[in-house]
Amino acid sequence: MTLTLGHLYPDQLNLYGDRGNILTLKRRCELRGIELRVVGLGIGDALAPDEYDLLFIGGGQDKEQAPVAQDLFETKGIGLWAAIEDDMPVLAVCGGYQLLAHYYRPAEGPDMKGLGVFDAWTVHKGPRTPRCIGDVVIRWNGMTVVGFENHGGRTYLGTAHPLGKVLKGYGNNAEDGTEGAVYRNAYGTYLHGSLLPKNPHFADHLIGLALQRKYGLRRLTSLSMPPGEIMNGSTPAQPASMEDPTTLLRPLDDHLEWQAHAAILERLGLYEEAVAALRRAKAA
């Protein structure tokens, strides 16, 4: 089995250790006998939605974000929209997240037009407004997702569903307790750190969605939560048997991953959650 990951703007948007996200997807696929090909898509490269099974877009400096915003809209916009409407899993972090919403209004200069995949918008309230910086934990699918955030802009959701609820940290705007946004299988978030290494369940969720879409493994559906259910704390179903195609996502040895996850939870005072994460390490 082969999956192809399109890495959007690897040169321009790679500020926050985004390489860790790619390494994680690659490793978790390969340990299960799935080849993950990574294709970099830079400025000027068209995006043919049929050629990819997963897309990743990271964060960058404001200086790099402006030409990227223009290229995203003009060169890749239609392909990206088509891919997302066709349920391609997309992970967009920080600057990439902002550019998938309606617009980013920087502290100075004109608005950067986004794709409007998420009904959300981002405003930087000026150089005197403090940045949202620090460790962050959200509740997602009944589990915790940990990361680090560092963003000047505040993102406000229209009708978009949030990715999760903030347990510690700032999230979208430090006001409404929401973090990230979800549309179909596209996920926008401010969590980096790098995000996927310490959140193996979230990494597997993306891989599962890609397999489901490409190979039509219908029973993987249980791994994909409708956005409305994300906030109510339900957990995804576990794989049942060898015949079940979800065994493609059989557990890996995530000992160290969950220890690292638990260490963040504990230092933020989420002791009970840290114990739960360590039990998950044991289960792995």
Place this chain on the structure above:
Amino acid sequence: MISGRAAGALSRRLRLGGGTSIVGLVAQRLYPDIIGHLAAQLEHGSVLITGTNGKTTTSGFLAAILRDAGLRVWRNREGANLLRGVAGALVVRALPNGNLRRAGQAISVFEIDEAVIPQAARLLEPRAVVFVNLFRDQLDRYGEVESVASLWRQMVKELPETTALVLNADDPTTASLGELARGPVLYFGLEDLTLDVSGQDGQGTPGTYQVVDSRSCVRCGSDYHYSARFYSHMGHYQCPHCGLERPSPLVRALHVRQDTFDRLRVTVETPTQLGEIVIPLPGLYNVYNALAAITAAQALGISWEPIVSGIEQFKPAFGRGERVQVAGRTLRLLLAKNPTGLNEVLRTLFSEGTPRHVLFVLNDNIADGRDVSWIWDVDFERAKGLTASLTVTGTRAFDLALRLKYAGFAPEAMTLIPSTPLRALEELTGPQPRGRKGKGRGRTRRQLQEGQAAAAMTSSAAAPPAEETTASLQEMAVSFPGYGLARALEQAIAQTPAGETLFIVPTYTGLLEIHRELERRGLTPHYWEGRD
């Protein structure tokens, strides 16, 4: 003034640290003009050194050169690179009447934080400002690379015509400052094309991932084209769109050869001299540091002999390749605080293919930068299979261990010692051993039962029997024996055979902790006494 000095004496007695920063803070509050007032009395004025990596070593090289040239050199203590540190360094040499002691033949060499350099230049009116490089560093504190660059551009426009600029020709953002200067500009750069790593970088070749922090042309925004690249964005670049290119350097390293791990032999050319200089430090980044110091010395009109002798006699500053003897082992300390810095330390350590004993310390205190996501951009893959022993510690030990796992290190092949206990783990396994003598885990029967009960709660029908589950939880505790830097240092030394070298690679506060620990054991001098 007197109260400033009294504060210094007091802080030293209380062992708050070097003390000069606190003196400076008090002095600046009492007398806001103090820096300008005192610095104006220095017979030979002052030189400022800034940049992301290499400030301390470059100012050390320059100070050694200037001393050999017969000057009296005053410096700020490493780490005290904000204005208060500068004020402190001057105030401790002031007389009660407000005059500087021994200002004749005196010159100050100050290393300055890259965000503070504009204010420092305004107050000190330096004879030269040295910009060593600009890399991504501490995103949570400095913001993006571009915001530091624009701060520098604004500052350079305001410098008086009498201030010389010393710039790295191979670093595009730093070099471009020369276009804005009103005074003289002196560039330094590397000309040894055998050091070119371009063609190896990018996604294709594993093990040579390069972090590039300045990618697009400062003038027109197009991506640079490189005819040679030495590391990160350092190299011979040209903008294919507007034609902006690397300026031709005045001081050039024509040929670089590593003699031993410790020594680099460099052929240096200036407009008047051509000669070989031995740099008593490893790493290509130290060639740039030496070139920066040589070029600054040129700007000050220093002759060739003290340049050579100053560099060759140089004693490394704490944490920059310094050696400490412990129990028949040599400890080498190699500070690494950002992706390019760590990449170059790894290249220096592992490019010969010799297995090394290594202790990594990754902290996320404010002075380190709270965001450690940059470790994912570091080429740890390079070290795979080349660690004779590997110990990982610090406030972010788990993050680093995970990064190393992804670089191909088996978790069981590392000794993971977090800086604080993971209490949640203790709940599942009983308390962990503490300190040197902590052997027993101190588990009571009740804790054991609770551990099994906890395991049973989460286990499904397919889970292994309870005994095995408990055993795996024990293994989890065993995977980090105890916690804390002292424990990690002990473990790492124990894993290094007598007569061999343990390489310690810490972030900034990790370095301070190591220093305190060595000092506690009576192994290094107080570093504020070890300076000047």
